[in-house]
Amino acid sequence: MLHRYETRGALAEALATGVAAVLAGGIATRGSATLVVSGGSTPKLFLETLAKAEIDWASVTVLLVDERWVPATSERSNTGFLRRHFLQGPAALARFEPLHEDVPAPEEVLPEIEARFSRLPRPFDAVILGMGEDGHTASFFPGGDRLAEAIDPACHATVLPMRAPGAGEPRITLTLPAIADARFLALHIEGAAKLKVLETAQAPGPATDYPVRAVLTAPRETPLQIFWAPLPSDEA
Numbered sequence: 735m736l737h738r739y740e741t742r743g744a745l746a747e748a749l750a751t752g753v754a755a756v757l758a759g760g761i762a763t764r765g766s767a768t769l770v771v772s773g774g775s776t777p778k779l780f781l782e783t784l785a786k787a788e789i790d791w792a793s794v795t796v797l798l799v800d801e802r803w804v805p806a807t808s809e810r811s812n813t814g815f816l817r818r819h820f821l822q823g824p825a826a827l828a829r830f831e832p833l834h835e836d837v838p839a840p841e842e843v844l845p846e847i848e849a850r851f852s853r854l855p856r857p858f859d860a861v862i863l864g865m866g867e868d869g870h871t872a873s874f875f876p877g878g879d880r881l882a883e884a885i886d887p888a889c890h891a892t893v894l895p896m897r898a899p900g901a902g903e904p905r906i907t908l909t910l911p912a913i914a915d916a917r918f919l920a921l922h923i924e925g926a927a928k929l930k931v932l933e934t935a936q937a938p939g940p941a942t943d944y945p946v947r948a949v950l951t952a953p954r955e956t957p958l959q960i961f962w963a964p965l966p967s968d969e970a
């Protein structure tokens with residue numbers, strides 16, 4: 735289901751209002767809620783808006799969908815991005831479960847991270863994905879060394895490392911099963927170029943070409959919600 739907004743601000747307000755309601759519902763029903771968000775640059779305004787929501791943030795656990803294997807002080811760190819743009823104000827009370835540890839490679843701590851993440855209550859309440867112009871989502875990159883496993887609906891792992899030509903540094907990512915059973919699953923994209931990529935990915939074809947296809951085609955009880963707004967640069 736595609737929701738189009740006229741501006742990024744309108745999208746951020748709508749998505750933040752919807753996600754806050756999902757989290758509040760999870761807290762009211764189960765006493766706690768888990769929110770899974772993406773890094774990159776697109777979610778900045780949405781996260782800054784959501785951070786101001788008046789919900790019981792102390793009952794919320796926050797995770798990243800994926801992380802670049804760099805220190806949190808790096809400009810490339812999704813954790814650093816989250817700390818700057820989300821874990822502030824009321825949302826600073828949320829519990830953040832890190833995907834990254836300070837060792838040179840994700841494989842060195844994979845069993846510990848897998849154990850921590852596999853203990854989290856599932857399904858997650860809300861998962862908000864982003865997408866790159868190469869059709870990657872989470873760290874499901876075209877050409878990724880562990881892509882086939884990560885997007886396998888029968889994958890038993892909750893997290894996997896990933897290396898890919900377009901990924902820059904090594905990555906760690908939630909796997910498809912951990913993402914696809916979310917109570918509320920959204921894909922947040924902005925700009926004409928990403929809309930075109932989405933349209934291509936919506937056509938039949940191998941998920942290895944456009945890994946976001948694995949999410950678009952995953953069987954779900956409620957439909958994936960796609961949020962899109964144009965970018966000011968689209969008019970140039």
Ligand SMILES: O=C1O[C@H](COP(=O)(O)O)[C@@H](O)[C@H](O)[C@H]1O
Pocket residue numbers: 772773774775776777799800801802812863864865866867871872873
């Ligand atoms: O590398 C990543 O890229 C995607 C898309 O990022 P954007 O900057 O184009 O919004 C993001 O969803 C993912 O979490 C991140 O690790």
